Amino acid sequence: MMIEGSPMTVARLSMLVCCAAGALRSEPVSFNRDIRPVMSDTCFRCHGPDKSSRMANMRLDLRDEAIKPLRNGKIPIVPGNPDQSEIIARIFSNDGRKMPPDFSHKTLTEKQKQTVRRWVAEGAKYEGHWAYQPVRRPEPPAAGNPVDAFINARLAREGLKMSAEADRRTLLRRASFDLTGLPPTPEDAAAFQNDQSPDAWSKVVDRLMASPHYAEKQAMHWLDAIRYADSAGFHGDNLWPAWPYRDYVLRALRDNKPFDEFTREQIAGDLIPNATLDQKIASAYNRMNRYSAEGGLQPKEYLAKYGADRVRTLSATWLGSTMGCAECHDHKFDPFTSKDFYSMKAFFADIKETA
Numbered sequence: 001m002m003i004e005g006s007p008m009t010v011a012r013l014s015m016l017v018c019c020a021a022g023a024l025r026s027e028p029v030s031f032n033r034d035i036r037p038v039m040s041d042t043c044f045r046c047h048g049p050d051k052s053s054r055m056a057n058m059r060l061d062l063r064d065e066a067i068k069p070l071r072n073g074k075i076p077i078v079p080g081n082p083d084q085s086e087i088i089a090r091i092f093s094n095d096g097r098k099m100p101p102d103f104s105h106k107t108l109t110e111k112q113k114q115t116v117r118r119w120v121a122e123g124a125k126y127e128g129h130w131a132y133q134p135v136r137r138p139e140p141p142a143a144g145n146p147v148d149a150f151i152n153a154r155l156a157r158e159g160l161k162m163s164a165e166a167d168r169r170t171l172l173r174r175a176s177f178d179l180t181g182l183p184p185t186p187e188d189a190a191a192f193q194n195d196q197s198p199d200a201w202s203k204v205v206d207r208l209m210a211s212p213h214y215a216e217k218q219a220m221h222w223l224d225a226i227r228y229a230d231s232a233g234f235h236g237d238n239l240w241p242a243w244p245y246r247d248y249v250l251r252a253l254r255d256n257k258p259f260d261e262f263t264r265e266q267i268a269g270d271l272i273p274n275a276t277l278d279q280k281i282a283s284a285y286n287r288m289n290r291y292s293a294e295g296g297l298q299p300k301e302y303l304a305k306y307g308a309d310r311v312r313t314l315s316a317t318w319l320g321s322t323m324g325c326a327e328c329h330d331h332k333f334d335p336f337t338s339k340d341f342y343s344m345k346a347f348f349a350d351i352k353e354t355a
Contacts, residue, residue, distance in 0.1 A: 267286070
């Protein structure tokens, strides 16, 4: 368990806060926290978004569908009235009408059944996928470091507590590896050991984040996300010198460039009025996809491949969600259609691939 003041990446910190905050809200039942995982595991295979495998014309992933009467007149979910809800009758049944059925090899625990019943009694409120909901800052349960406050509260519920604070050498090693990917030097370790000022830890973190090695470590993750390479990726894997773009990313992270600028410059830096050389270099992001120089390739086929690759990369990197499925069909689980996929692809249609 990380202790107060220990360094964390933004992703780790966000995940810990969200999970801990969600776990603290025991009332009322939350669809995303308590119900969606159960339905995804036991219900959606037959009563979810995939119409090709849907049974009994019953859909439970959408509230408007779940509260509609079936052909036999029964209603899957009657908000506020579990005794009149067909899904409650089925999950508590002990006969052949039991859900999930035996052939699914899935079962619900008594706790899960009671949670679903309580959710229906509370009005069966659905929630959109957490990734598409407005971000709200939760109130920490106690004073002090808010991350530690959430974690401590959850640990207390589980009858646990944080480990003792690590020694200074260990803390420095954690911070150095996490922020720069490198171990601290003996001189750095000695300086931190001897610094008894109240802001000693803050000074260490500030120093590490001001280091060019911090920018290098963060750039490594970004370049992986946008599929940077200095070679083509296909067939002979010919050289594709793209280091000016790599250096742009390093400078942007080193100088803490605002993320909105970082985004605009990469997606359309060459279209910015009076674009600087740096902004034009940033737009090389659009040429980071794999390409082929094979003599027998069909140019239009590969233009389609390149465009689809850009949609995948843009959605995964900036939206944190894949749109790849929608290249062939409407996405079964996320709110993306094939029209969305090809509309986004159209934004890149005027890139001069052969120039």
